[in-house]
Amino acid sequence: MLYDLRRADARIKWLVTCLLATLGLSYIFGALMVSLYAGFTPARVAATYAGPEMSMPMPPESTVVVNRPMTMADFAQPEVHTVDTNLLIQDTHVHVPMYGVIAAALGVVVLGLSLRRRWALGLITLLFAAPWLDFGGMWLTKFLSPRLAILTLVGGWAMGAGYLIVAAVAVYQMWWSPKGVAS
Amino acid sequence: MNWIVRAAAIIALLHITPAVVLVKRPEAVQALLPGADAYFAREVHLSDVDAHRLHEVVDWSPEDGVLAFYTGKAGSTIVGALEFVRVDTPHGPIEVAVGFSPDGRIRGVIVTKATVEMKPWVLEAVAGGLTDRYRDLKPGDTPAGAAALAGRTGNLAVYIAGEVDKGVARALAAYGTFYNHVRT
Numbered sequence: 566m567l568y569d570l571r572r573a574d575a576r577i578k579w580l581v582t583c584l585l586a587t588l589g590l591s592y593i594f595g596a597l598m599v600s601l602y603a604g605f606t607p608a609r610v611a612a613t614y615a616g617p618e619m620s621m622p623m624p625p626e627s628t629v630v631v632n633r634p635m636t637m638a639d640f641a642q643p644e645v646h647t648v649d650t651n652l653l654i655q656d657t658h659v660h661v662p663m664y665g666v667i668a669a670a671l672g673v674v675v676l677g678l679s680l681r682r683r684w685a686l687g688l689i690t691l692l693f694a695a696p697w698l699d700f701g702g703m704w705l706t707k708f709l710s711p712r713l714a715i716l717t718l719v720g721g722w723a724m725g726a727g728y729l730i731v732a733a734v735a736v737y738q739m740w741w742s743p744k745g746v747a748s
Numbered sequence: 749m750n751w752i753v754r755a756a757a758i759i760a761l762l763h764i765t766p767a768v769v770l771v772k773r774p775e776a777v778q779a780l781l782p783g784a785d786a787y788f789a790r791e792v793h794l795s796d797v798d799a800h801r802l803h804e805v806v807d808w809s810p811e812d813g814v815l816a817f818y819t820g821k822a823g824s825t826i827v828g829a830l831e832f833v834r835v836d837t838p839h840g841p842i843e844v845a846v847g848f849s850p851d852g853r854i855r856g857v858i859v860t861k862a863t864v865e866m867k868p869w870v871l872e873a874v875a876g877g878l879t880d881r882y883r884d885l886k887p888g889d890t891p892a893g894a895a896a897l898a899g900r901t902g903n904l905a906v907y908i909a910g911e912v913d914k915g916v917a918r919a920l921a922a923y924g925t926f927y928n929h930v931r932t
Binding site: 598625629630646 | 767788793796813818
């Protein structure tokens with residue numbers, strides 16, 4: 566194959582390294598954002614995406630009012646960040662294309678690595694399957710069962726794992742493997 | 749390379765940034781229900797018919813079909829009521845607190861939440877006098893904060909003012925239709 570990152574010009578290696586570093590930085594902050602707004606446990610992910618919609622009763626036949634006293638502390642209680650259907654549609658609309666572009670960029674890096682065909686195919690599949698699992702899990706959690714929040718976690722970890730594998734192998738082959746250093 | 753630059757620009761434009769609290773809820777409650785020493789939540793669980801009625805007026809349905817009003821009292825005197833209304837925008841959600849005086853007019857409006865991206869737009873709009881434009885509006889009136897800011901602030905401040913207008917319109921419609929007109 567003509568495209569081989571081990572033998573590529575130093576400028577291309579540097580471009581790929583910068584791309585991987587930038588994506589790595591965004592992944593770190595992505596993880597921090599997940600910890601702030603959704604969490605890393607199935608229970609917290611389920612609370613975020615399943616939310617009250619899972620247990621929402623049918624609307625009453627006539628409008629009813631419930632009054633209850635409030636304290637200032639009640640107003641100060643931290644809210645569970647929930648994602649309703651409208652927001653999930655919006656999130657899916659804006660995130661999935663971005664994840665596709667990132668998976669494609671990492672996939673292009675994979676094509677330049679010296680890997681067995683089946684490993685390369687597996688890695689590319691992982692890069693694209695991870696966001697599908699991530700967002701598929703959110704939708705299934707909302708509409709099928711909160712237990713399926715585990716899929717979102719698996720998808721998130723798979724995205725991180727896919728990036729780390731590609732980054733580690735690419736950096737090693739470009740800068741440390743004998744053929745890489747020689748180019 | 750051109751498509752990569754374009755794709756990156758589109759991603760940057762579309763990505764929703766994290767939410768930020770501009771004013772904590774307790775602070776908004778104290779500002780909009782001044783002097784109150786007791787608070788009560790009035791949760792109105794809308795029937796399908798009433799939810800549809802509200803949707804027809806302001807193109808909006810509250811989350812879970814429940815409108816939440818908060819009433820403040822000082823002793824036995826009602827100080828007023830307030831609502832927290834969320835508006836989903838293409839840039840993420842904002843939350844608007846709308847406080848009413850006992851006579852049913854708007855006492856004040858506070859934007860309590862936005863996103864990192866929208867925060868400077870909100871601050872510019874508020875600095876331009878946006879929230880003052882809502883004072884004394886009553887149910888049936890149309891908020892026109894965006895129109896008032898047009899030409900006096902940046903386009904993004906005017907844009908966010910339009911979103912705040914939606915929140916205030918929803919609060920006015922909900923308050924006017926359901927706050928005092930449903931039996932407990």
